[in-house]
Amino acid sequence: MEGALACRFIVDKIAASDTLRLNGGAGHGRPDRQFTGRCNVKVPVEITINGKSYSGEVEARQLLVHFIREEVGLTGTKVGCDTSQCGSCTVKLDGAATKACTVLTVQASGSEVTTIEGLADGSDLHPLQEAFWNKHGLQCGFCTPGMIIAADELLRKNPSPSRSEIRHGLEGNICRCTGYQNIVLAVEDAARSMGGA
Amino acid sequence: MFPAQTEYHRPNSVTEAVDLLASNEGAKVLAGGHSLIPLMKLRLVAPTVLVDIGRIEALKGIEATDGGLSIGALTTQATIAASDLVNERAPLLAEAAGMVGDPAVRNRGTIGGNISHSDPASDLPAVLTALGATLKVTGKGGDRSVGASDFATGLLENILGEDEILTSVSVSSIPSGAGSAYVKFAHPASRYAVIGVAAIVGVSDGRCSSASVVVGGVETTPTRASSVESALLGSDLSDEALDKAAAAVAGDFQGDAMSDIFASAEYRQAVAAVYVRRALAAAVSRAG
């Protein structure tokens, strides 16, 4: 393997295969054959989101984040990238922090999802929300929903993390505004108010 | 960000899954989806049929076996990293599983999916090779077992047939008294391993009694560092001995090293020695 490669080496590898003919190395290529799927292109799903059940028929290819945003209309969950790096779309899926852009809606059928809209208990903010507010842990706010959900999991697994553990625990979430420092302080503050040391 | 159309099937058993794979050309297995879906989002792959094995309970879980562990293919990296059993019997596997991607990725990503993707920059292939793991593969023709070192055949290529699924991974416990470590030079953007070194070092009477060292990320398949292992065996594991052994890794690469814009083949091979040294030091410090 020689030369510098885009999208790590996978692009070249895939381009070399006949799975998809890349057109000049970027963007869209013309498919070798038209999709002729006959069955199960649309599939029934039933997903509980923030305690409320949603059911319907979706395309099998649909990403969970699109179901949450487009079909259910809960737009607090954001799309910040297309390679599963930024964490803006992080939700709780059956209790575990999950990048909703890397799960098909149909995979989540039968599961319980918690989004940022479901984190607060009624009008009482979740301690993490309160801490992000108090410590100025956000600026533009776009990464914040995913960041808070990721932090929630971090504190669930480690109720009194060190700053270094917080920084490592949030490595899957990118923020471009805050420089992370006040996010770290917010998580530390929330840990204290949630009973961690 | 918008995968191409696909058919979706959710088999209830491995047999059913294998039948679906056999009868649908171009079908892809969907487990945790954390290798496949990112490619589908960029339309770098567009499987016509998805066979979602994610609900097959028989493929989940970690069991103690005589002298080791058996891990179902659908077991997530987070589960492996947190497992007492894995931490006790194959601690470097737990350590490496805890370094894959990021916490959310580890919650969904599975050991089977990771291995089946045969991405040389992934953490687990090198670790399983170092552990001498056995991979169980199930297809139309029944089950077969493959050594971890024989599984990947090249970049994103492996021995899995069109109708086959990796169903479980068996590893032996590391030798009693041995220390092990996985150290990683993570790419700053992707967090994949530019270099990942798995090392298991047995110590007896102050000397190295066994050694298994494998380097990932440098070549298209994991590199067994036989020269390093030979240099270690019988040595006193002093700093000088570890220096010498680590430097020997240069002779273990097969001329198949990868380059990208972040790290050239030359750099990966040269710096691998430093990471081997770090892994050996960590493993030795944990021995006993």
Added chain:
Amino acid sequence: MTTRIFGSGIRRREDPRLITGRASYTDDIKLPGMVHAAILRSPYAHATITSIDTSEAAGQPGVIAVYTGEDTDGVLNGLPCAWLIPNSDLKTPDHPAIAKDKVRYVGDAVAVVVAESRYQAEDALEFISVEYEPHDAVLNPKEATQDGAPQLHDDVPNNVAFTWAVAGGDAEAAFADADVTVSDTITLQRLIANPMEPRSAIAQWVSQTGDLTLWSTSQNPHIARFLTSVVTGVGEHKIRVIAPEVGGGFGSKIPFYADEAIAAFCSMQLGVPVKWTETRSENYLITTQGRDHIEEVEMAATSDGKITGLRTTVYAGLGAYLSTASPGVPTILHGLMYSGSYDIPNISGTVYGVFNNGTPVDAYRGAGRPEATMLIERLVDLMAAKLGMDAVEFRRMNLIPKFENGHDVATGLTYDSGDYHATLDICLNAADYSALREKQAKLREQGRYMGIGVSTYVEICGLGPSQVAGAVGFQGGLWESAIVRFHPTGKVNVMVGSSPHGQGEETTFAQIVAHEVGVDVDDVEIIHGDTDLTPMGWGTYGSRTTAVSGAAVTLATRKIKEKSKALAAHLLEAAAEDIEYEDGKFFVRGSPDQAKTIQDIALMANVAWDMPEGMEPGLEASAFYDPPNFTYPFGAHLAVVEVDPATGEIDLQKYYAVDDCGPQINPMIVEGQVHGGVVQGVGPALWEGVVYDDDGQLLTGTMLDYALPRADGFPDIHVQSNVTPSPHHPLGLKGVGEAGTIASTPTVYNAVMDALRPLGVTRIDMPFTPEKVWRAINSAQNGA
């Protein structure tokens, strides 16, 4: 309490909607009947389009329309450049929204599909057949100017869009007489701004009324309306641009893009709302990038350490077309800042603005000033080393002494106020500089390579007087306006023309109003981002929102106060000059118990039952603030790194930032701006950088490849400040949005080079990835 609101780090008033997922960003908006656009983009960096066949795509499921460049003929005008720098022979080649005959970078729009869903639109893109005749591409901005280089635009020889010069003093003489000179070539690689929210636009055309509404991820909706009018031909009075919640911009949401024009075009053709949202990979291809400088620079000094001259030749890549503000960035915002915080009597610089086959380049956080600060701070370190002086001592000898009301520098600017020695001293004390140097010496004996980097900076902010804007070719003004409206209950709405998107002015502007007239900060609501609801303003960029728009808010609020005094005098049956004001109360001097509160005044003014003769009802005021000069924030930063010579890995261990942005309305927000700025500036020193191959293919095309700073790459950043008010600003404010980014790149750069000095390494191109550092060490050690 209210008198202390100015300077109080109260928590932000915009946060409740953001932390609960209730904020509405452009892509969150769903209009009835809305359809979705996806854009086919050139896979070639330079090619002639020989044919396009959209017929098969048009028949795909859900597809409503497919358009190419030809369809826009006579309907859409080209995308304008709005910064036409004078005396530079600037060329402004045509920039069609959808390419017609030629594509000039990977990502150039070639066709658009409108479909019922985005998935369907994406599917159909694959069925558009385009034939290209590829040409050679050129990316390096210096190579692009050489004879024989691929030519992007027929009427732009050697791809030179402009040649701009700055001069002060006599640089030639300074170099001829110099005791010592140093020189370097510094590359400031292309950077991707990466606001976490990708760009998005929704266009809604109502043919019956001729109204065009555009929801857009813009930093400057009023400019967007102006340019939408230019491109679509729809009158400004019939265009409404709404920038709803905007998820960061860092400059990349200043320009008016092809995509907005395309969305408007599609809606005008189809009569339904059309949404387009970029994917992240698309953002990397098409959203304007920053920097792309090759700087050949040299400094002259006396042997006792006094800088006497600076000469520069800069090749500034502009990408394939001129973006909205691009010519002004490497010139006005860059070349005029060559003095930095130093007294440099003789300066001469030439900047070539160069087309190359990459994504258009425009303002990115700092915009021109990081590129200037980098070259000065690097030269200062090199000169100190050559003279055998400590880098800090050398800086001290050359920093401009404290000044409170104007200091002229050789490039022709007049800095407003500064105390550069003070910020440097605070920074060195915080870091315990001498102890760090001792530790460094010890570690070097052990074969460990710790480096200490220092950078001072001054930046030009608070853009700027409109007269100067005109003189430097900016096709607009740079004033801001505000309307302060008191309701009968004493609650307040403030409408501003600027458009904050994360900087917190919904809070700080409320603090200004509360500070000026004593209302509770929670009784003030700031309205921005909608051209139908807000007065004209030129936008949020260049660290100007608090400084310029905040001044307009201040002045409008002071008008409210004056009217309130007059009304209070009438109600208290006293002369206006006898009315005193304190904490939201107006009273006759000596009788504070007989006060009228601002709420009393607001009620009376609104019901107007008892107004003085000749006084208009209502309690509302507007102000237009055109700054008399720019503002010049400054500071000093210090970083400590350790380099592992075996791998080239760099560990950033400590970071100290001391900034002086004048008085701080909300110190918590100021600190947040510094944290974020520092991290964004460390990015390009250590990780970030766009890489193209020789064919102009973007190799850093996704977040898997382009390395953004993550939480685990940083120590806690130590932030301190000093306060030197701007003499010409009503509140003394200067601005702080870009400070960290401007300072931190050279700080870390200098720290790494300091660490590597004993190893003989003299230069490395950013970003300092481990392999580059490792190679530099190896070649220095091998005497190569």
